[in-house]
Amino acid sequence: MATIELCERVATRPTWAEVSLTALRQNFRVLERHVGHGVTICAIVKADAYGHGAVECSRALQEEGARWFGVTSLDEAIPLREAGIGGNILLLTGFWRGEEEEIVRLKLTPTVWEPEQIELLDKAAGERGVRHGVHLKVDTGMGRLGVAPHELPRICSALRSSPHLVLEGLSTHFASSEVLDAPSVPDQLSCFRDVCRSLKQEGFDPPVLHTANTAAIISRRESWNTMVRPGIALYGYYLPFERAGREVSGSGLRLGVRPVLSWKTRILSLRDVPRHQALGYGGIYVTKAPARIAVLPVGYADGLHRALSSRGRVIVREHYAPIVGRISMDLTLVDVTGLPGIAVGDEAVLLGTSDGLSVDAHEHAMLAHTVVYEILCGISKRVPRKYVA
Numbered sequence: 001m002a003t004i005e006l007c008e009r010v011a012t013r014p015t016w017a018e019v020s021l022t023a024l025r026q027n028f029r030v031l032e033r034h035v036g037h038g039v040t041i042c043a044i045v046k047a048d049a050y051g052h053g054a055v056e057c058s059r060a061l062q063e064e065g066a067r068w069f070g071v072t073s074l075d076e077a078i079p080l081r082e083a084g085i086g087g088n089i090l091l092l093t094g095f096w097r098g099e100e101e102e103i104v105r106l107k108l109t110p111t112v113w114e115p116e117q118i119e120l121l122d123k124a125a126g127e128r129g130v131r132h133g134v135h136l137k138v139d140t141g142m143g144r145l146g147v148a149p150h151e152l153p154r155i156c157s158a159l160r161s162s163p164h165l166v167l168e169g170l171s172t173h174f175a176s177s178e179v180l181d182a183p184s185v186p187d188q189l190s191c192f193r194d195v196c197r198s199l200k201q202e203g204f205d206p207p208v209l210h211t212a213n214t215a216a217i218i219s220r221r222e223s224w225n226t227m228v229r230p231g232i233a234l235y236g237y238y239l240p241f242e243r244a245g246r247e248v249s250g251s252g253l254r255l256g257v258r259p260v261l262s263w264k265t266r267i268l269s270l271r272d273v274p275r276h277q278a279l280g281y282g283g284i285y286v287t288k289a290p291a292r293i294a295v296l297p298v299g300y301a302d303g304l305h306r307a308l309s310s311r312g313r314v315i316v317r318e319h320y321a322p323i324v325g326r327i328s329m330d331l332t333l334v335d336v337t338g339l340p341g342i343a344v345g346d347e348a349v350l351l352g353t354s355d356g357l358s359v360d361a362h363e364h365a366m367l368a369h370t371v372v373y374e375i376l377c378g379i380s381k382r383v384p385r386k387y388v389a
Ligand SMILES: Cc1ncc(COP(=O)(O)O)c(C=O)c1O
Pocket: 044, 092, 173, 212, 213, 214, 215, 229, 230, 231, 232, 233
């Protein structure tokens, strides 16, 4: 019988993402300087650090002094603890029944908003003979997670009956912090302050208060409290801000962070095609003149958004080369007509800066009618991440 020898797989398909840990560290320092010493930074590294690699990014941030990390759930926290992340790990979206013992064992900080969560955690902490910190989330208007302010008395009574828990933090999340004239933001903040006051009257005074994501960190100093939760700014981006329904930018709305991730590939094949040649699925793009087309080994299965078909561009040999035809699962065509010296194996930059030219995730997001977050999180696991200084 034939035997198949299994050997360790070496990634040879030349499509990869470069993650600059130097840029990440610098962005963290920029944020630290921006908020000053009195405000703690909780580095949001959920969703595999927005596609950048949570373990590697958290390690770099820990070395840079980060002491708080935000993930969505226990599944995301475990690899961080295993990788030696010793600081506080905040579980932003609570936990599932049955996870409470692991949460206490790993000293994770769960977000809670229901009496049942408090009871489960208290029991788990009691069994270990420890006191465990929790953060209460209040829904001040996002309409997503959190206790409604009028339900606070139930939470307070559950906390009072939980001798093994400490209410260490209180949080909320803004629905529209990037909208500079959104009345919901001051409304949410004032609701948050009311909740702080009510909790004090009930005998609780959590020291860690946090509400601000990237947009609020940049534009609303009054929202910082004692801790802020930047995600996208760490990775070098922030949202376009809006006022009166229109995009605005201005020096007061810039932080000086820079993109951490570049995405690259190499030309797999070059073909000279005549005029009137239909290219790719559906033949939606037809050449107007003889053209030289490069085939790139990257497609929507890698996370290159199909909406960039015949709209996006890459950087090759110091030029922008337009994407032509439909992006398919594994391949993308770009027009490299007239580019001098072009050859199979040449590097093509999908996201990043090269020779003074740049394509960033904002551009992809705009063309795909989505947000930078989805572009970054959408770069699939098939794309190996290489960590560079
Ligand atoms: C609760 C919470 N806090 C903070 C963040 C970080 O937001 P941003 O990436 O806009 O800074 C997120 C991201 O979605 C979040 O869900």
